[in-house]
Amino acid sequence: MTHSAELVLESTLSFNYHFGKVMEELNKQLDFIIELDRLKGVYRQALVKSDKNRFENSAEHSWHISLTAQILHEYAVENVNISRVMSMLLIHDIVEIDAGDMFAFADIKDHKEQADKEIAAANRIFGLLPEEQYLHFKQLWLEFESAKTIDARFAKAMDRVLPLLQNMRNDGGSWARHNIAKSQVIERNKYLEGLAPQLWLYVCKQIDIAVDKGWLRNE
Amino acid sequence: MTHSAELVLESTLSFNYHFGKVMEELNKQLDFIIELDRLKGVYRQALVKSDKNRFENSAEHSWHISLTAQILHEYAVENVNISRVMSMLLIHDIVEIDAGDMFAFADIKDHKEQADKEIAAANRIFGLLPEEQYLHFKQLWLEFESAKTIDARFAKAMDRVLPLLQNMRNDGGSWARHNIAKSQVIERNKYLEGLAPQLWLYVCKQIDIAVDKGWLRNE
Numbered sequence: 467m468t469h470s471a472e473l474v475l476e477s478t479l480s481f482n483y484h485f486g487k488v489m490e491e492l493n494k495q496l497d498f499i500i501e502l503d504r505l506k507g508v509y510r511q512a513l514v515k516s517d518k519n520r521f522e523n524s525a526e527h528s529w530h531i532s533l534t535a536q537i538l539h540e541y542a543v544e545n546v547n548i549s550r551v552m553s554m555l556l557i558h559d560i561v562e563i564d565a566g567d568m569f570a571f572a573d574i575k576d577h578k579e580q581a582d583k584e585i586a587a588a589n590r591i592f593g594l595l596p597e598e599q600y601l602h603f604k605q606l607w608l609e610f611e612s613a614k615t616i617d618a619r620f621a622k623a624m625d626r627v628l629p630l631l632q633n634m635r636n637d638g639g640s641w642a643r644h645n646i647a648k649s650q651v652i653e654r655n656k657y658l659e660g661l662a663p664q665l666w667l668y669v670c671k672q673i674d675i676a677v678d679k680g681w682l683r684n685e
Numbered sequence: 686m687t688h689s690a691e692l693v694l695e696s697t698l699s700f701n702y703h704f705g706k707v708m709e710e711l712n713k714q715l716d717f718i719i720e721l722d723r724l725k726g727v728y729r730q731a732l733v734k735s736d737k738n739r740f741e742n743s744a745e746h747s748w749h750i751s752l753t754a755q756i757l758h759e760y761a762v763e764n765v766n767i768s769r770v771m772s773m774l775l776i777h778d779i780v781e782i783d784a785g786d787m788f789a790f791a792d793i794k795d796h797k798e799q800a801d802k803e804i805a806a807a808n809r810i811f812g813l814l815p816e817e818q819y820l821h822f823k824q825l826w827l828e829f830e831s832a833k834t835i836d837a838r839f840a841k842a843m844d845r846v847l848p849l850l851q852n853m854r855n856d857g858g859s860w861a862r863h864n865i866a867k868s869q870v871i872e873r874n875k876y877l878e879g880l881a882p883q884l885w886l887y888v889c890k891q892i893d894i895a896v897d898k899g900w901l902r903n904e
Contacts, residue, residue, distance in 0.1 A: 488883055495756050499847070500854055502752060506745045507736030517726035517742075526725045529748035533721060533775050537714050537818065549768035552775075556752050599756065628718070635719055664707055 491596045498594040504563045511569045511640040512629050519636075524559040524567055527628075531555050535624040541662040546620045554610045554621040557603055561587035569640075570629070571650055584611075613657065623657035627669060630655065634672050638681025647685040648677050710815045717813040723782045730788045730859040731848050738855075743778040743786055746847075750774045754843040760881040765839045773829045773840040776822055780806035788859075789848070790869055803830075832876065842876035846888060849874065853891050857900025866904040867896050 505528070509521040532555040539548045559567070564587035568580045592604045609615055613622045630651065633639035641651065651673055658666040676682040724747070728740040751774040758767045778786070783806035787799045811823045828834055832841045849870065852858035860870065870892055877885040895901040 489887070492760075492883065492887060496850060499749075499753050499756060500850060502749055503733060503851065504735040506733045506741065506749075514722060514725045516723040522725065523736075523745065525745035525748045526742065529744045529751070529775060530718075530721055530725075532748070532751070532771075534718050536772060536775070537718060537814070541711075549771070552751075552768070552771055553755060556748060556755070556771075595756070631715060631719060632722065664711065668708075668711060 494594060494596050495599070498591070501563065501591060501594055502560065505560060508559070508562045508567050510567045511644070512632055513636060513639050515632070515636045515639075524562050528556055528559050531624045531628050534628050535621065538624070538662070538665065539620065541665050542616070542620055543663065544616045544661065547617050550606070550617045551621045551624075554606055554618065555624060557607055558610050558621065558625065560591055561607070563587065563591055569644070570626075570654060571644060571646055616661070619657050619661055623655070623661060623665075626654050626657065627665065630669060630672060633681065634676065638676060638679065641676065642681045645683060647683040648673055649685055651676075651682060713813060713815050714818070717810070720782065720810060720813055721779065724779060727778070727781045727786050729786045730863070731851055732855060732858050734851070734855045734858075743781050747775055747778050750843045750847050753847050754840065757843070757846075757881070757884065758839065760884050761835070761839055762882065763835045763880065766836050769825070769836045770840045770843075773825055773837065774843060776826055777829050777840065777844065779810055780826070782806065782810060788863070789845075789873060790863060790865055835880070838876050838880055842874070842880060842884075845873050846877065846884065849888060849891060852900065853895065857895060857898065860895065861900045864902060866902040867892055868904055870895075870901060 502525075505525040506523050508524040510524060510527060512522040512527065513519045514522050514526075532552045535551050535555055536548060539546045539551065561584040565580060565583035568576060572580075588604055588607055592600045592607070594600075595603065609618045610621055611618075613619050629640065633641050640646075652670070655666075655669050655673075658669055660666075673682065677684045721744075724744040725742050727743040729743060729746060731741040731746065732738045733741050733745075751771045754770050754774055755767060758765045758770065780803040784799060784802035787795060791799075807823055807826055811819045811826070813819075814822065828837045829840055830837075832838050848859065852860050859865075871889070874885075874888050874892075877888060879885075892901065896903045
């Protein structure tokens with residue numbers, strides 16, 4: 467083989483190797499993207515009033531709270547990185563593909579069991595991605611779950627305030643159906659206290675109205 | 686009235702005025718957020734394979750492409766602002782609340798009529814928001830629609846590539862049901878050409894496979 471033929475062969479092999487690596491990564495990413503489709507079949511207790519009061523699925527819920535965060539983030543008194551918050555909210559429920567959705571007001575022992583299932587789900591589902599993205603998204607999900615950083619606390623607050631808004635416009639919605647108490651809703655929405663005082667004040671007023679209307683037990 | 690009593694009164698009035706303005710803005714924002722719920726009742730031609738092949742709604746679709754953009758944006762050869770792209774994709778279909786979804790491969794004259802309906806919808810729906818946010822989101826939506834900037838072109842590409850991925854994993858999905866031609870799918874996905882050559886190459890290969898399988902007409 468001549469020297470120039472060798473060079474051509476070498477550069478072709480190098481191109482093929484590089485191209486093969488790219489396609490391998492891309493295929494992993496596409497597997498993950500297709501897997502996401504399954505979140506559209508995970509149903510929550512929340513009701514979609516504008517679609518015949520059917521149950522809401524976790525994919526459309528994730529869309530809704532990501533936009534809610536965008537609209538409301540200026541109420542936060544600390545600096546929220548809205549891009550990170552949106553990413554967190556878009557991925558926060560993906561683990562439900564394996565673990566299912568658990569009602570917000572379920573028993574504490576069920577919460578513990580659910581947490582274990584969700585960790586396994588995060589490993590499997592984010593694990594479909596190439597290493598770097600796997601680590602990125604798993605870390606982001608863990609940050610959301612721990613709810614220690616400002617971004618994660620604001621994201622949690624959005625995840626929790628939206629069902630309140632939905633229930634208030636739907637005769638108590640899932641609260642009324644499950645006989646939920648005022649104190650439970652206050653507890654769930656406490657991320658707003660301090661972080662977004664105006665929203666917190668609004669939420670407290672809404673909870674009082676819900677009690678007056680008989681949608682929440684006064685406990 | 687003493688001077689100090691006057692000061693207290695003045696500061697109370699100022700607080701009430703300010704608080705009233707904040708609550709007025711917040712109420713507008715919450716009206717918008719609640720209005721978004723209706724996008725969950727707008728159904729597209731795409732099928733959700735993992736949920737008994739029911740039709741997909743535009744809210745869950747918006748969630749899915751926002752995440753798809755996050756996973757794939759590194760394939761763009763020009764610099765994509767992924768935060769703007771995500772925002773665009775989260776809002777791009779909101780106009781369908783009033784205008785309805787139109788199938789991607791509908792007649793050209795239907796597209797013109799749809800465009801008029803969507804402009805009116807953008808004015809009404811984004812118009813629920815306070816002025817500054819109204820202008821921000823309407824501008825972002827117009828940028829997406831015009832598909833001139835890098836961010837908008839990448840966002841459009843994501844909106845169009847996902848149905849291809851879904852159809853390829855679902856025996857041709859909406860293509861097969863509507864007897865779509867190869868040239869139509871190529872035309873719709875052209876935003877990728879030049880902008881993300883590796884994705885474009887992948888898409889072209891998939892289209893050829895779809896023709897071989899009989900899911901797309903070879904025209």
